[in-house]
Amino acid sequence: MRIGSLFFSTLREDPADAEMPSHRLLLRAGYIRPLGAGIYSLLPLGMRVNMHVTQVVREEMNAIGAQEMLMPVVHPADLWRETGRYDQIGPEMGRFKDRGGRDMVLAMTHEEVVADLLRKLVSSWRQLPQQVYHFQTKWRDEPRSRGGLIRVREFTMKDAYSADRDEAGLDHSYNLYYHAYTRIFARLGLKTIAVASDVGMMGGSQAHEFMAFSEFGEDTLVICDSCKSASNRQVAQVRKATPASEAPLPLEEVATPNAPTIEALAAQLHIGQEQTAKVVFFVDREERLIVAIVRGDDDVEETKLTNAIGARDLRPAREEEIRAGNMVPGYASPIGASRALVVVDDLAAASANLVAGANREGYHLKNVNIPRDFTPDHIVDIASVKSGDRCLTCGDPLRLEKGIEVGNIFKLGTRYTAALGAEFLDEGGVKRPIIMGSYGIGIGRAVACIAEAHHDEKGLAWPVAVAPFDAHVALLGASKDPRVEASATALEAAAVAAGLELLVDDRNESPGVKFADAELLGAPWTVTISPRSIDAGGAEMTRRTDGERSVVPLAEVTERIVAAKRAEREQIEADLSARGFPPVYSAPSTTG
């Protein structure tokens, strides 16, 4: 490919509204262009990376026996009504009517369609297990898209689905995907960790998220280096401290002017924050006021709270809603409150003589004891893990990291098959619901995460497995010396024979522009052909990652690139085998 015919344009200056490096560089280098909020076109460069990522995913899916297919992006709403999700899911689902007035939805995911196919196609245990996958557009009307390709509204997802006879089969399928995903992200050059996670809107019994480490990550990962275990902070549990046992003292009201925050309160009373109770208010979808109480040194983890009480769509309460429950914001406690669901963190409940609000402006209560002074509806872990907390299993200190979710695996169970009547007859002639799992990877997000992980101040630096071109060929002095164009033509022919793709920059631009663009676009190699390089013996090869440079005979350029590609792939395979993830799935392993 000659660069002059490539459909793209680079930007010399940074786009004003791009914050994340991947967003900024993918825009600047001409890989993507926005069409609207969270809606992007992939330009040919971006599509090339996308296709390479897709191919790696496809190879690993096929390797575990999954079959590629394609399901529609527009679904009849009735199918989603059958599983209840049409009403459960809020405005993030795209809805419209077709010309006949029928309700239709834009696919956010494909559990319904798979379960529908299962009930139509599968009737016997002999037809199980099955695994299918596709690469398909999803529309999710995110309340807030951001970060370029990191978080968008329309995106391509590889979603795979397993269908098994029983839980043991599901466990096996789940392990297959755990294995395949580990291999996929390693091959894509992403450092990821699988963390135990919340099941969210998918439902089901168990889930892992594959997280790429990134300082721009939206999720916080809780990692125990001793146990080699990791969880999303949303569900992570810790070994809680045992509060000193004190005899409960009588309640006592104290004046605490201008102390609506825990910090101010603790400072004013000269006590530690752990001696206070923090009260946080939420309202669920049924407009129920929820009072969540943790110790002053903790924060409420909303996902834990949501799961603990089976709530949906929690949002922070407004001040008037708090007052309607007879509580005073800033000085609140459930003592004397009405009409609220009270959830207390187990640590707070075990702590004696806490300071809590008096529901009177400027006053707090000392020596609050739970449940002596009020009766919680739930006592359960709802505290957010913080740095310094200790591992539930081994007691060692936990480490917190930021990550971006690039893939997830869910044990769905019979959530969808039971609702849709996707059943099979077992050997005994007994009708049973099919057991499902679902497994997603956001392709565009993976591309963005790779860009996040592989760039420098000059531009992108793609791993060879996904680079849009194997090499960027910069021609210098071609107008003066016909040997340059002749060499380029010869190199292009050699590349075709070797199965390599080159981007040849034959523009009439200054060398600085060509080098800068080569570094911005991020091909693994820059091959410079000039009268000088020809006199020196051929072409100059520069490795993008470390700038290592050498002059090699023109005839050896392609074999050098091929050898480097092979070496990188072999290194990745060696690393994967050492970690227990060889090309062929061998044994169950979901530890970690």
Place this chain on the structure above:
RNA sequence: CGGGGCGUAGCGCAGCUUGGUAGCGCGCGUCGUUCGGGACGACGAGGUCGGAGGUUCAAAUCCUCUCGCCCCGACCA
């Protein structure tokens, strides 16, 4: 949905406070010179100032409404 910011040429911005000819840099076109680290000169193309309404002799500028985008909090691949 709450908070903050921004919409002026393809990109980055100035002009707005104090209303009166729409500007700068980069990029783009033609010609010439240059040619191993974002070259130089000459000439040139390109804008309903996001949109609608209002105030005014006159609106990019003031007022109202509206649309869009970005960033920070509640969701997810």
